[in-house]
Amino acid sequence: MFLMRPSLFLFVLTxxxxxxxxxxxxxKIWPDGRMPNSRGLDLDEIIIRERITQFDSPGIxxxxxxxxxxxxxxxxxxxxxxxxxxxxILAGTLWAKWFNTxxxxxxxxxxRLPNSPDLIKREKGPxxxxxxxxxxxxxxxxxxxxxxQRIGVVGSSAGGHLAALLGTFDEDIAKIGDALDSxxxxxxxxxxxxxxxxxxxxxxxxxx
Numbered sequence: 001m002f003l004m005r006p007s008l009f010l011f012v013l014t015x016x017x018x019x020x021x022x023x024x025x026x027x028k029i030w031p032d033g034r035m036p037n038s039r040g041l042d043l044d045e046i047i048i049r050e051r052i053t054q055f056d057s058p059g060i061x062x063x064x065x066x067x068x069x070x071x072x073x074x075x076x077x078x079x080x081x082x083x084x085x086x087x088x089i090l091a092g093t094l095w096a097k098w099f100n101t102x103x104x105x106x107x108x109x110x111x112r113l114p115n116s117p118d119l120i121k122r123e124k125g126p127x128x129x130x131x132x133x134x135x136x137x138x139x140x141x142x143x144x145x146x147x148x149q150r151i152g153v154v155g156s157s158a159g160g161h162l163a164a165l166l167g168t169f170d171e172d173i174a175k176i177g178d179a180l181d182s183x184x185x186x187x188x189x190x191x192x193x194x195x196x197x198x199x200x201x202x203x204x205x206x207x208x
Contacts, residue, residue: 015129021094023061028133031056034176037125041118052086054116058129060136061108063096064144071103072147075191078155078162083114083126091156091193105146109133111162124173126188130166131174147188152189160195 008193030036035058046054065071077099078091086092086202096106112118112125112131119125134151141148157162167190 014037017139022080023063023096025062026059026110027062027136028057028059029136030127034178036174036176037120037128039120041117043116043152049087050087050089051081052110053084053113054087055095055110055112058110060142061093061096061110063093063100063106063108064165065100065103065105067145068203069100069103070105070145072105072145073103073116073150074107074137074144075099075145076137076151076153076154076163076166076187077106077108078111078130078166080155080157080159081106081113083158085113086110091159095154105144107133107137127165128171128174129178130162131172131185132180134166134185134187135180136158137176139180139183141172150188153187154189154191154193155195159198160192161197163190164192164195165199166190 009183041055043056045052045071048207051079060076079086079088079090081087089108092108096108108170109130110162111129114122114125116122116125130153134153137146137151138148141151153166155161155165166185167187174185
């Protein structure tokens, strides 16, 4: 079990209080009009108390390290929120900044939530977005200055469930008939923080 040292915990809190949480840029992962499992609805982004409850478009927030500090490793961060919302600052952008301090490039995934009115099969939306994000990062590795063989995933709670699915699910559900379909979905590592692993009998029902 990994235990965070008090000094590291204080550092993370300091980052949260005294630095901006804005990404360097936001990138859509699906081409316009090509997103699978979509009814084609035009949705607004809704943010309530620093939780995102609805997206206008799934994608990734980009947090790259400096050229001098870059280890060429990358991590895709899946925020928690019980699959009902995204706790995107506390376990998204702040984590990204923490990884940056270690020379790791970070990408916070804004994945579609199963309660989205736009989804046709709601259980597939989050994993489709996660699989597409891995392909997007690997296909654009040179642009991001990352090693395509050193892309991992991290997530907590419901985000940990999604991260675990991404690393173990053997069905490709993100193909849309474009060039990225042939890009590997393999990930180099998983970091699962208090993840929800089962959606069966023992799953807790409160939003995480």
